[in-house]
Amino acid sequence: MVKEFLKHLFPRVVLKDNLRLTYTFCLGGMAFTAFSLLLASGMLLLFYYQPSPDKAFGSILFLESSVYGGRYLRSLHRLASHFFLVLIFLHTLRVILTGAYQKPRHLNWIVGFILLCLSVFAAYTGYLLPMDQLALWATQTGMELLNTAYFGGMIRDILVPDGVGQSLSLLRFYVLHIVLVPLAILLLSFLHFYRIRKNKGILPYL
Template structure:
């Protein structure tokens, strides 16, 4: 019985490891080490066999690269916004008002951060849908699918927590509704 068809629960960790690490460890020499890097990293980013329709830019929309760009924008604008924000319920709203009115390009910076966060949720979800509909979650990439779903949940959670930071009426009611929804989870 092969590991792929093995229904026993103890075979699951081995299947996950095989989907992450496809070659034998440790590599015997430099040539095997390069083959290991090529098979596990480079060929994941740019596989050697790709069907012709998936090479068109309109088919994939570059969603993985776009999500990486949005994460970079969020990191950059987030660091800049940290300089004008005090994380306390008393100061947060007044800091957002001061950021919008007194800091040079503060409104632009805040809007860029806000819309990049919202677009990241949409782009990540669309990227996951594309992977699902093209069958990119099948063997040997099952673990990549699990990581993708976990990252989508992480992006949604980060977007929710960022939504709360201005501590205005929208944030207050989002906390109220979100915490009451969590009380229904078993």
């Protein structure tokens, strides 16, 4: 799978017509580039962020005011997340409008849709981490909406067992945001690119 993933990123031959700039040019590739930037900037943020209710907001203030380039780094991470969501939404829309979800690519459509859902969830879990008023109220609103869904109450109890912004809920959002969800997105991206190579004919140079 990794070999096919690398072949997709660095093909041996590319047809000239495929290099023409179009409105859908490499939306998936650009989304993965934004995700890579999120991983890199997020790993640097880990050196300063403290995942506890009484220290999280202070660590963000320290990063922005006392660390050289800290404000730029946090802004880069936030902007990359916005670009990532916009690009993956546009990529999904392009797949729907062009009918690229049909056989034999229906399995890859399912993988791509799961990637979209995970991307939105990654953004939601990251929103709480600064622990400012906007983060707390936005997360609280999301949890109340989730509580109205089928099995939503059970999922809410897993995510925020001690209430939004408390130590255990913040820790769970933190672990989800920096480990579990990014790892799932990365593995599914490998599978997604592998299936593109597997379904010969999607791109002429394959």
